[in-house]
Amino acid sequence: MMTIAEPIxxxxxxxxxxxxGQRAIVLVGMMGSGKSSxxxxxxxRLGLPxxxxxxxxxxxxxxxxPEIFAQRGETExxxxxxxxxxxxxMTRAPLVLATGGGAFMNAETRARIxxxxxxxxxxxxxxxxxxxxRKRSNRPLLQTADPEETLRHMLAEREPFYALADLTLMSxxxxxxxxxxxxxxxxxxxxxxxxxxxxxx
Numbered sequence: 001m002m003t004i005a006e007p008i009x010x011x012x013x014x015x016x017x018x019x020x021g022q023r024a025i026v027l028v029g030m031m032g033s034g035k036s037s038x039x040x041x042x043x044x045r046l047g048l049p050x051x052x053x054x055x056x057x058x059x060x061x062x063x064x065x066p067e068i069f070a071q072r073g074e075t076e077x078x079x080x081x082x083x084x085x086x087x088x089x090m091t092r093a094p095l096v097l098a099t100g101g102g103a104f105m106n107a108e109t110r111a112r113i114x115x116x117x118x119x120x121x122x123x124x125x126x127x128x129x130x131x132x133x134r135k136r137s138n139r140p141l142l143q144t145a146d147p148e149e150t151l152r153h154m155l156a157e158r159e160p161f162y163a164l165a166d167l168t169l170m171s172x173x174x175x176x177x178x179x180x181x182x183x184x185x186x187x188x189x190x191x192x193x194x195x196x197x198x199x200x201x
Contacts, residue, residue, distance in 0.1 A: 024117035032132035033122040035098040043096035121165035
């Protein structure tokens with residue numbers, strides 16, 4: 001795992017794209033961490049396609065995620081999630097991919113992301129996450145008697161897995177463009193440190 005260090009001489013986006021090669025930039029983290037919002041802006045900044053894994057899952061199943069959970073259960077949802085993410089990475093990279101909060105828990109998915117991409121954990125405190133997710137009611141895993149306690153339990157369970165990501169960024173209450181700038185800086189530093197990985201997997 002790498003976190004942002006001191007500023008370095010900036011690569012222009014053409015150089016960054018070249019150093020990225022055929023790899024994907026994969027955003028991981030909890031619901032409410034800003035993966036989709038940051039991902040869209042990051043993809044625009046770098047001139048890459050943006051894909052939201054949850055949207056792709058819904059399209060493949062012709063159902064919303066709450067419907068999948070209600071009708072098929074979490075186990076089947078996770079299996080579909082694994083297949084969809086694998087297909088996206090193997091056939092559509094380079095791109096920016098926002099994953100669902102539980103996707104990085106799957107060992108096969110982590111391995112596939114490591115093979116075909118660079119993972120960025122958007123890390124946020126529980127209070128920040130809860131404030132954001134309260135704005136939406138379509139979170140199947142938070143349909144409990146105590147959503148805040150459920151979220152804190154999920155965060156504690158998942159953080160050791162998120163920490164395996166290549167890069168870690170704090171998702172704080174700042175304009176998304178600030179987090180995007182942090183992401184670009186972290187990617188530049190990471191790509192300078194791992195120049196040999198720019199080839200197509």
